[in-house]
Amino acid sequence: MIRQVEALLKKDILLEFRQKHTFYGILLYVAATIFVIYLSLPDSPDAQVWNSLFWVIQLFVCVNAVAKSFLQESKGRMLYFYTITSPIEFIIGKLVFNTLLMLLMSLISLSLFLLFLGNPTINILQFVGISLLGGIGISLVFTLMSAIAAKAQQNAALIAILGFPVILPQLMLLMRLSKAAFAEVFRDGALFQLVGLTILMDIFVIVLSIVLFPYLWKD
């Protein structure tokens, strides 16, 4: 099973290297959005604005990065996967790949944010950790949403509609959490509680994806 997941993951990564234009497309999307924000905001915005803009950008980057994970698979190729692998291995492969992709994107957009919009954080390492944690959570939810939307016709817009209400609480949690890196003092243990809650949500999403994906798989 692990070897199958590995092979699927390798195939996705290889595809990403072969079709570099999609990867660069997302990269350009990130850079262009952040540049627009940089032009439309005064220099070095305050921490609150910085924080909320960062998470909104993360959300849209994820929608764009993860959306194609199921859309790019043509009908014939899905049929091929259907014969050689099980749905559980397939979805785990996709979840892992999208998480890795989103982790990379989080780091890139964070460094662009620091470059263009300055650094209002007190503890930058903590913020890096939180943004990686957030990237994982967002990518997991949108992987399943992309699998659902891929089955419908007008899929690109559908991902956002389906995913936003579901991701909203997690996003609020992350925005709250990231205030820790802006020198806001938390009660003892509250920070760990919030981090634990986020991780629990992630595990919950993984379990739900594994349980539900087999029903999306067949056509």
Add this chain to the structure above:
Amino acid sequence: MKKNWWKILSFLLLAYTIIAGFLLDVPHLPILNETIRNLYFHVCMWFGMMILFSISFVYSINYLRGFNYRNDIFATNFAAVGSLFGILGYLTGVLWVNVTWITDQNQSLGSVLKEPKLIGAAIALLIYGAYFVLRGSFNDIDKRARISAVYNIFAFAMLFPSIWIIPRIVGSLHPGSPGSDSGNPALDKKDLDDAMRIVFYPAVIGWTLLGVWIATIKIRIDIIKNKNIINE
């Protein structure tokens, strides 16, 4: 007649709710005054909504177990009536907010909308809005039923953690939040006067039964419409 007893019960309970709810004595509290009677309507809508969504969730699971199209009809219609209850819950809430938070406590509308309970309710309505948009984007009936059942299960399962988490993130004026030194207003013993309890509990049951009643009528219409594709 034997099968219809609960419809009669629903009617009687709602008649009782309206008559007793408006005529019986209620505690006189500052700010709330007589608007406290809205409890019999506003809170019941949210109870009804959650119960109807839960029924819809169960039917979605049932659909995925056997792919019986009938279960899909049940799941959709319960979700639709649940959304209606959610909208009614908002409307009754707006009336209440108007005389308590906004006029008496000088809250702005913006801060009212950031109440955790309101966010939870908004998420619920957005989820079911998305559910119906998703349904609308399919032509194939079986595919529509299957995929929307998957979304219904996923979204409902995510809804509960959200309702549990959000109050820990934002502060609240709403009764029944951790910040407002009381538990759930409807269930905590010390929060609700006994005089209101004797109207409130029957009201919850009555409104929920009414919701189920509306849903069953819609389901029967849908089943007749799709008679040729449902194989018994």
